[in-house]
Structures are given as C-alpha cells and as structure tokens.
Amino acid sequence: MVLSVPTIDISALRASNDVSEKSKVIQQIGDACEQWGFFYVVNHGVDLDLVEKATTLGKLFFHMPKEIKDKVARSENNFQGFSDSELTKQKVDWKQVFDFTPELPGGSLAESSMGVHGRNQWPDIPEFQDTMEKYLKSMQILAKSLFCAVLETLNAGMDCKNFIESSCFPGNEETSVCRLNFYPKCPDPALHLGVGPHSDPAILTVLLQDSAVCSLQVQRDGKFYDIPPVKDSFVINIGDMMQAWSNGKYRGPVHQVLANHDSDRFSLPYFLAPAYSCIVEPLGVKEEEKKYKKIHWGHFRKARYEGDFADRGEEIQVSHFEM
Numbered sequence: 001m002v003l004s005v006p007t008i009d010i011s012a013l014r015a016s017n018d019v020s021e022k023s024k025v026i027q028q029i030g031d032a033c034e035q036w037g038f039f040y041v042v043n044h045g046v047d048l049d050l051v052e053k054a055t056t057l058g059k060l061f062f063h064m065p066k067e068i069k070d071k072v073a074r075s076e077n078n079f080q081g082f083s084d085s086e087l088t089k090q091k092v093d094w095k096q097v098f099d100f101t102p103e104l105p106g107g108s109l110a111e112s113s114m115g116v117h118g119r120n121q122w123p124d125i126p127e128f129q130d131t132m133e134k135y136l137k138s139m140q141i142l143a144k145s146l147f148c149a150v151l152e153t154l155n156a157g158m159d160c161k162n163f164i165e166s167s168c169f170p171g172n173e174e175t176s177v178c179r180l181n182f183y184p185k186c187p188d189p190a191l192h193l194g195v196g197p198h199s200d201p202a203i204l205t206v207l208l209q210d211s212a213v214c215s216l217q218v219q220r221d222g223k224f225y226d227i228p229p230v231k232d233s234f235v236i237n238i239g240d241m242m243q244a245w246s247n248g249k250y251r252g253p254v255h256q257v258l259a260n261h262d263s264d265r266f267s268l269p270y271f272l273a274p275a276y277s278c279i280v281e282p283l284g285v286k287e288e289e290k291k292y293k294k295i296h297w298g299h300f301r302k303a304r305y306e307g308d309f310a311d312r313g314e315e316i317q318v319s320h321f322e323m
C-alpha cells in the first residue's frame, strides 16, 4: 500500500450541534498531525466560485510584464507585494510571489509590527483587490476553525476559543499572510526547486493547489511523498509554532515544491500567524516536561523574514528553542 496524506471531511466542524461527529473529525485531524503534519480538507465551506476567481486573477497578474509587477514590488521596507527573488535556505527559488496581509488594527504600520508588516500594494487589475480581500477573509475563518480543532487534539485542559482570541490574536491583531505563488516552466528541473525543503514558520497553512500539476511533496521518515492536487480541497499543514505549542507531539513537516519542465504552476497558501506580541510555549504540560523555551513570535518572524531576502547564514528554526 502506498502511504498518502489523508483527506478529512470537516463539515461537522461547522455544524456544531453534532458533538460526536465533531469529535471524530478532531480525532482524524490529530492523527493526521501526528503522522504527516499534512492533510486535505473537503466540505470546508469556502465559496468555490471565489476560489476560482482568485485563481484566475492571480494567474492573470503573473502573466503581466515584469515592469507592471515591479510597480508593486516588495522591498526591505515593505514586505507585501511582488517578488521574484525569494530565498529558501539561502537558495533562490524557481518562483514568483505576491503577498498580502490583513490590515493591523490601528493602522497597517502599528508600532508593535517590528518593521516587518508592510502595507498591501494592489496591482491595477479590475476586481483584484476586492477578490483577494474576500479570499483572505474566508481563509481567516477556515484557518481559525482548524487551529481550534488542532488545539483541541492536545487536550490541554483549556478553552481553545478563548485562548485563540486572548493569547494568539489580542485585539484581533493577526500577522497572517496570503501568498500567490507562480512557478514558471523551468528548463532544467533537475537543477532547481520551486521551493526548497522547509517547514512553515507560523501556526498552520491553508493551501490551494493548481488543479493540474503535482509538485508538492512532504518528507516523512526521510522519504518525500507527493501531495497531488485534489479537486475542491485545500491542503493543510501545521507550522513551527504548532510544534512548540504541542511540545513536539506534532512536527512542522518539511516539504518542498519541485520545478516543472512542461507546465507553469500556481498555488495560493494562507499562512495563519498570531499577533507579533504572542509568546508561544508548550500547552498543557508541567514546567519540567516542557521541551521548548518560550518563543516570541514577532522576533521569530523578523528573523525568518530577514533570511528570505538576503543570505545571512542559517535561518532561524524552531529547533533552536528546544531545551
């Protein structure tokens, strides 16, 4: 039997009156987090017309001339917008990206943002901004409900909704990023990767995959497994902060994206991330059992961002906080 990342029907997470169905789904999510750190979700409640519209407009943007894309280019002073020179583990990825983010309460450059938040920049494409903002909102809802489900699997004896609101997103501050990824055809895929092996730094990722091309892979026991596109699904993976909250029960899975010779690929991840001030530490375990030191999310993110833009040695990893 070929091992594969499981598919979970999450309709019961929304229909909150059926407690036993809901706890079955939560159990499946916990098993998937333990075995893979990855799972597909179906019946997720996100408007599929909106998904299609965001995909179409995203692809349209990347097919525009570079001069147009550079008008909304990211810089050392603004982390939102277009880039075609991102680094993973200090190597240039064979891809282009466009990032946008929820506005911070109190203005997009709130003092707490540590200089890494930036302002959204929008290309002059009809309906682009409106569609992407709607997409972002639907991702916020889905990602937070999955976050709550993953926290419940930890049986940490706390009110997960309250923890999310008061400890992770105080004042609704959220540092999540929505990213349009475009992987152009590559003349020599053996020499390049779309994205090199990495784990995602934040809480969890909700990924929409291009429905045509299979390039995403997750590492398990030293071997890479394909995560092929599945129609009308999202791919979920947990990130480094979830690893620390779970005291290492779950690992932020290492994954990569292959480069392709014959076709372009488009994907649209949403990285759910807490407020800058959030302190992440193992939940529901005694002090002496904690395997991770406290992590200040804002500092962690700043350090990771710096590594995205310039070759500054080894990137910050959650393993640096292991005790």
Ligand SMILES: O=C(O)CCC(=O)C(=O)O
Pocket: 179, 181, 195, 200, 207, 209, 216, 255, 256, 257, 267, 268, 269
């Ligand atoms: O494009 C994909 O399928 C995944 C991209 C990814 O891993 C990332 O942007 O962190």
Ligand SMILES: [Fe+2]
Pocket: 198, 199, 200, 255
């Ligand atoms: Fe990733």
